């Protein structure tokens with residue numbers, strides 16, 4: 001079975017007011033029957049979550065060089081870095097910091113706006129070969145063209161930050177690549193297979209309106 | 221269906237900004253994939269709005285210098301006679317140095333039947349007026365193996381080949397367009413043979429953008445199917461350059477289609493309507 005393409009519905013409430021964030025997270029998760037992933041400042045009652053503040057026993061979402069005290073040692077770390085453009089890139093410092101703090105379980109890559117696709121690809125592949133076996137690519141910074149392209153070229157890339165209204169694009173891509181599309185989170189529950197797009201094939205879909213050309217004379 | 225690639229890394233296609241000039245938006249042909257036309261009856265239209273005027277070309281808002289490629293095309297309910305358009309083409313050539321694709325075989329055929337003038341004469345006159353290429357439209361459905369009902373009034377293979385032959389005789393370069401459906405291109409051996417025989421100057425790969433057309437339910441062709449189609453064409457016709465007509469977000473398409481083997485990505489940057 002080929003590697004599934006994953007949709008990880010994610011809500012980042014780390015910048016949302018604490019009085020509002022949990023409610024928002026609850027609404028978000030309930031729209032996916034309790035599945036979905038939350039990124040927040042501190043731990044909450046969500047089955048799948050990462051926190052910006054490192055907490056002992058939690059999943060730390062590392063975005064920078066924040067010092068982590070010994071007593072709050074996380075059990076797993078997600079590093080969010082911009083795609084490194086060279087050995088001296090500060091993104092690598094963040095990555096090293098994460099690696100030194102605890103086990104790296106997930107890597108999310110953001111594309112710097114001036115980095116061309118071939119360079120980004122080379123850099124990401126180096127990370128895949130040396131650091132981790134899956135990289136989540138941020139849709140917003142990569143753009144749909146680069147994202148679909150990279151995912152098609154290597155099954156070790158997964159999409160990050162896909163909003164529900166864009167899932168059809170993943171569905172289309174999964175179909176093109178002959179891979180299953182699943183909803184995944186890190187709650188430990190099994191992946192939920194997502195149905196494919198309703199498939200209209202060019203062979204069957206002769207638009208009905210064309211039977212009565214000319215188009216201007218069509219009956220309602 | 222699983223798409224496949226063979227890539228030439230670091231290969232880049234040239235992003236080519238295209239200026240589009242539309243003769244008229246009125247058209248009776250009702251092609252299902254058309255995003256330009258306003259449907260109109262097939263009859264002479266004395267009251268139809270006039271087509272693109274020579275005066276419109278003088279307007280300051282047209283960034284002639286920004287376009288590296290020009291396309292003149294439009295609907296088939298054209299009020300003005302062929303000779304008027306020759307005049308317009310000459311004017312365009314005075315205003316811009318960019319190579320001009322003027323009229324596809326569909327329009328040439330239309331003038332041929334409408335004005336009862338030989339195809340060869342029309343094509344020769346286009347060349348004389350300054351057209352550098354004949355447009356690529358007209359062959360996309362049968363070349364791509366798509367249902368002909370999508371555009372029942374488009375050219376048959378023999379009509380298209382007649383225009384292509386005339387273009388070759390007049391020493392006017394011509395291209396062939398290939399429509400890529402979202403499910404991917406499956407080129408038939410027949411189409412490959414036709415293309416090998418007629419040897420177009422380039423292939424114009426047009427990914428289907430179905431929003432707002434009769435084919436909306438099919439969705440759009442994304443970069444992945446488009447790149448795999450480019451790849452397929454390059455494998456079968458290694459000597460014919462491939463251009464991709466990309467009407468959506470152009471970001472990264474030079475790298476993506478370039479590694480699939482395309483020479484250019486044509487990106488529309490402005491459009492002049494009558």
Ligand code: SF4
Pocket residue numbers: 247248249250251254255256257294295296326371
């Ligand atoms: S002939 Fe051209 S303008 Fe007319 S409907 Fe077909 S594609 Fe559109």
